[in-house]
Structures are given as structure tokens and as C-alpha cells.
Amino acid sequence: MSWNKLLCNLRELQLSGTLNGGQSFRWEYNKEMDEWTGVFSKTVWKLRQREEFLQYKVIGSLLQSIVQKKNDVEFDNNGVFEGLLKKYFRLDFNLSDYYTKWSEKDDLFKAACKQFYGIRMLAQEPVENLFSFICSQNNHISRISSMVEKLCKHYGEEICEQDGVTYYSFPDVEKLSTPKVESELRQLGFGYRAKFIQKSAAQILEWEGEKWFAGLQDMKYKEARLELMKLCGIGPKVADCICLMSLNHLEALPVDTHVYQIAAQNYLPHLRGKKNVTEKMYSEIGDHFRSLYGDYAGWAHTVLFCADLKKFQQTTDSEDIKPKKRRKKT
């Protein structure tokens, strides 16, 4: 099967930072092949970026249109898949213009954006986004990824198999809502998040799932945030992640340990050395970045977040560029 092409300059989309920067937990990079494999919209994708094009293949899909003609995927469904991909990466958003704007406003951004060009805010699916980020609390990215895969494997639908790997869709809310889910997830190593997942799923189902999510997109950001926080296991930070990543509220700005550190070190020195981020500090930090970057502050913040992640820090041969010194409590 040959690659399909989508016009998109290299500088406009950096796959590694975008797919592996803590937005989605379902993408994997194959170094040998220089390609990314991942799942969204009940479809398994392979992606690679070239100078002028984003190239993609659909490995398998449960979408209606594909079921009829499995062998003619590329031809018949090209439009559908291309549309999905454009939407997922928000390719209609002119990133260069915003990078320029954000750079002018902020030296830290200016420094970060050289290496972290083309970091895009994905337009994810709300259900996957919500449950993935319930898993994210007080947790490492590597473990979050394995938990999300477990959710898919145990509660999602099989999409296809390739090279000995079976790919699953992210489960529907209904599958996660039955009472036994909590104990099953405990068994699978989800810890205290097991209860949050099952309870939230049951609650969302009661609020009529799709309708509820659609309503959240139509609300104002702050309103949607409060509504999300009614769910058990969703606090200020996860609510902001969901607003930003799947509800199209780009001014939402999740304040986690990374962002707190960045803010305290660079902008708000009076917040240094605090044990934990209080509600008050949280909004102060968010408002600071919003006043700095404007309407799409959450997007700009994602670029900074990316630059702060350990795995993207330069690992040159020199020893002295260790990412961050461990802070001792003295």
C-alpha cells in the first residue's frame, strides 16, 4: 500500500513533539522505518513527515465507509481519512503566524521555539482525552501510556492486526461504566484511578454522553471547566487538559508541576519553593500566561511544556547538560 500525501510543510508540523509530547498517549515511533503508528477515530494510522508533505496510510478502520470495500481503502475513502487527519492536526491553523506572535511577546518562548517548531495542538476525541487524563494524575507518561493501552485492549474493539500487533479502538463510555470495571481496573494496576474511571463513565452516561460533550464545546471555557469538575477524579488541571485538547477551548491552560516550575522560575518569583499549587496560585499562573500569549495561550503553553519534558532535552555527549537538578528540601 502506498503513502497518501497531504500538503504540509515540515516547519508546520513536528510529529515527535506533537504526538509524543503528552497530549495523546497512543502514538509510537518506529525509528528504523521513521514512521509513527497510532489510533484515533477507530482507525489505525501510519504517518511520516517529509519536507513538503505529511504522508499517511490507513492500516485498518472500523468506520462505516470502510467496511464495504476493504481493499480499496486509499481510493474510495481518501477524502474521509484526509479530512479526519486535517481536523486532528488542525491543519487549517496557521502556526507560523502564531509562533511569530508568541515569540515577540516572550523570550522564553522565543528560545524554545527554535527546537520545538511545529508543535500542534491536536483536536482529540473527548472520550479518549477525558479518561486518559484521569489516568494521568500523579503519574508518569510511560505508565499513563500503558494504562491507556490496557483500557483499549480490555474494553475497546479490535480494529486490525499487523506485524503481530493487535490494535484496538478506545472504548465507548458505556463499556467503562459497568460496576465491575472498578475491580477489574484495580486488578490491572490502575490503583485509585479505577474508581474515578468507572464513576465518571457512569455519570457521563447518565448525562447522555454525546449530548453532554457537545454541550461542553458550546459553553464558554470557564463554564465547561466547572461542568467537567463535577466528575469524580477530575480536578482543575485535568479539566483544563480536556477543555484545551478536545473541547476547542484554546485559552485553557493546564497548570501542572512542569508549568508551575516554569512560571516560578521565569515569571512569578514569589511563587518559588511552594509545596503544592493552590487554587489561587493555579489561576494566577494561568492568567499570567493568558495575558502574555492571548486567546490561544493553551497552545503556546504546550510548546513550553514540550520543551520542558525530559525526553526532549538535548542528550548530547557532554555530561553537564543534565535536564534539571533535583531539588533538595533543606
Add this chain to the structure above:
DNA sequence: AGCCTACCTGGGTC
């Protein structure tokens, strides 16, 4: 309202 702590688990560090 604002501050404190327990919480599952696994990987990293000393």
C-alpha cells in the same frame, strides 16, 4: 475559602 494529607503503582536515585 484555603491548607493538609493519603493515595495505587512503578521507575529512578542515592
Add this chain to the structure above:
DNA sequence: AGACCCAGGTAGG
């Protein structure tokens, strides 16, 4: 080797 600490926080006090 074994006790730390920490990780994209949150609920409940």
C-alpha cells in the same frame, strides 16, 4: 539491597 522520592493531581478532611 532497600528506603526513599517523584510522577502532567484529586478527594476528603
